[in-house]
Amino acid sequence: MNLPQSPNFGDKEMMDDALSSQKFVTEGYNTFANECSTPALKSEFMNLLSEEHQIQHEIFIEMQKRGWYQTTAADQSKINQAKQKYLAQN
Template sequence: MMQQNQIKNPQSPLLSKTKGPEMNDRDMVNETLAGLKYITDNFNVFAREASHQALHNDVMGVLVESHGQTREVFNLMFRKGWYTLEPENSQKLQQTHQQFVNYQSQFPYNPGMLQ
């Protein structure tokens, strides 16, 4: 049963309700997403710390591709109902927004100049 505060598509009826030790489609896609998250995290560090410009450029290309693949796998999981999101309440969103607006006053430069 889906909780009221979840954002989720219905799961495929083909997915067994009882889970045994074997990997099903959801498990394999979930492992793929976890692996892609690990790869993108490490490529982020690699791109930041690459000292040679050509290497940095190559790593950035791979990083962008891996982020794209990660997004595609996330979208697949969400479409199939295998990834659940929970909405944040509007009061907490407003508080977080205000917190970051307040941080802007502490910047030594005008944030509008960066755009």
Template sequence: MNDKELFEDLLLTVKGGSDLYLHGTIESSTQNVHGTFDKALNDSLKMQNEIYTKMSQKGWYPSEKADQNKINQARQKFSSQQ
């Protein structure tokens, strides 16, 4: 397994954990449990962002810029719905 594959697996694992923490936060029955899940979720999201940033810097997670016309169309569509 090379570094890129390792980072991809790590990112998928952290994303899966974030999903579980999100549902734990939403479904919490007490403030104490909610706070614990919420902290774990935020820590997991920070970790996910750090992994993504490293992958992006190495060119392992390419992204493309959104077309400005599409952004403007979406903005106009949703602003007219308010």
């Protein structure tokens, strides 16, 4: 069966969709890992979670290489403020 191609769903959109899907999957596995009743089951979900995070990171890196996911460096003063805020709470 040949599905019609959408002119607006190219490589970038597919990568965006894959990244969003991976984020959704890791949220689910994280919840499942938090709610496990046995150490063996928790360990298995933690392994799955780690694997899914690795896949998500690989997609993210590939998108960055292609210029499709731009990040900006954090301002050092804001980093220092955040550190002080959390150190003060402890």
